[in-house]
Amino acid sequence: MIFDYVKIYAKAGNGGNGCVSFRREKYVSHGGPDGGDGGKGGDIILRIATGETTLQAYKYHRKFVAENGGDGKGAKFHGRNGKDLILDVPPGTVVKEAATGRVIVDMSDRGDFVLCKGGKGGFGNTHFSTPTRQVPMFAKAGMEGKEIEVIFELKMLADIGLIGLPNAGKSLILSKISAAQPKIAGYPFTTISPNLGVVSYDNTSFVAADIPGLIEGASQGNGLGHEFLRHVERCRLFVHVVDASEDEAAGDPIKNMELINEELRLYNEELASRPQIIAANKCDTGLEDTSAIRAYAEEHGYGFIEMSAYTGKNVRELVAMVASRLSVLPLPTRFEADYQYVETLREDTLTVRRENDTFYVESEWLKRMVKSVNFDSYDALLYFHRLLRERGVIAALEEKGACDGKTVDIYGFVFDFVK
Known part of the structure; x- marks a missing residue:
């Protein structure tokens, strides 16, 4: 029996964390921050394998995770980028989102397709040095790699x-x-x-x-x-x-x-x-x-x-x-994607809702930010609070009735509101 239909889980690598480090060298005073950035996580890439005619390679192995990016180091050393993970599929494989059934890509005659993009590496503390904050004690964590459950469905490329x-x-x-x-x-x-x-x-x-x-x-x-x-x-x-x-x-x-x-x-x-x-x-x-x-x-x-x-x-x-x-008939049917499969950055979309005495804030950029900030650092907390003010989050909370002492929940990070 031909193996022509399979559901798999794919996850790109996470980005490496930025480093908190300071230059320590003899005869160099006030060396300053020198923490390197984290490496990018590996992508999950689909590639056509012209010699394959079935999805037999995925019969027993259905979970694929790309390599994480390496953490940054001192002396501004950049973390190693994670290796991309290549998934070979036979010509004619249609890739669909498992949750919705929508077509993501038709792997008939195209080149490589990035199914899951690796997370970006976090910035080292070098990026957070300012005239008033010359000793930044925080860095950004790497972003998580994209994950998705997809269906591979082989539709043979035959003329007749x-x-x-x-x-x-x-x-x-x-x-x-x-x-x-x-x-x-x-x-x-x-x-x-x-x-x-x-x-x-x-x-x-x-x-x-x-x-x-x-x-x-x-x-x-x-x-x-x-x-x-x-x-x-x-x-x-x-x-x-x-x-x-x-x-x-x-x-x-x-x-x-x-x-x-x-x-x-x-x-x-x-x-x-x-x-x-x-x-x-x-x-x-x-x-x-x-x-x-x-x-x-x-x-x-x-x-x-x-x-x-x-x-x-x-x-x-x-x-x-x-x-x-x-000789007079059109080329074989190609299955077009049902939607544009790209990561959309809706940084201007901000939602604040109130449930009892707790205010829940939702936004794409906030979701990424919460995962990348080290809240154990006081400097990082001040940096995060400044971003909330600059991006209009504080003003949006006030419009919904938030005042000092009220509870705010941003994707699991819970704190008391302070204007």
Whole structure:
């Protein structure tokens, strides 16, 4: 069974902490602060692995954490940046946010994509020296790396999809038109995983996918329908293989084609409108009556060919017909991101709400600031209070009725309000 769907947890590295240090050197008086900055945390980066065709690498390993940045040191030594963590995915992997299902990126033909950005390193105390604060006893902590739970969903990059009921001869056709070697036998459901093959014709080539036999109810997941139908979403053209041998066990070919097309429509309305070529297969003797199948194809605007994968009849002609149709069809479907996946800095957004005698302050920049300030340092507290005043937090609290002695809670940092 192909492994084409997995949920993983990814977290970028935290930034290193800034250093509190002072220059101590013989014959150098008043050396001043020389604390270095922390290093940046490592990113989580997605990269296309062209040789991969499944998500098997993520079957047992589903938690990925990048390296943290190193702490700064004295003498203005900058902390080491954390190493980026590269996650290889096969071409055609669609990455979705697990919580909402929204598409983040389609890893079809793009370069590297930064899924989680590493936290910035904290400033050393060198940055906080002023004419009135020449001995800053505090530095900033590094920022936390971004974390997210995502879904990897592989949708194969194939130009054509061989569709049809089980045992219609799809795998044999693929083996005849390409170098693929799928398992072939004379019973239904021989193929339980999609197979890919590269087909060459004149000076062109295209990728064909043998989609395991679909059955009634596939759009609702019957017979692993969702897993199979996922891989036809990018196909530009369907080769609808139908058993034309007039064998009673094969059933009515018209009803069989209508069943498959209805399942495509139920799964995705747009799939039912994709162009098709009806391949009336198993015409081994040449005595089969394919007039009804031909009429059905003409009625719906589909291409038609009578063939036998077993004897090789019209196999080359099928390839020529497919190549001709593909030359005028648009490129494979690409899944666009549902939203701009970037870190938005809403530093001007400030919310103050009152619950009983406690005032809760919420803001993106405050959330980051609380995590980076060392509140054990008196100098750091004064610095933080000055920022609250400069950014309008004190004024916003006063507007909500805060006065001296009232309790203020900023993301877990609780203190008494002092104007």
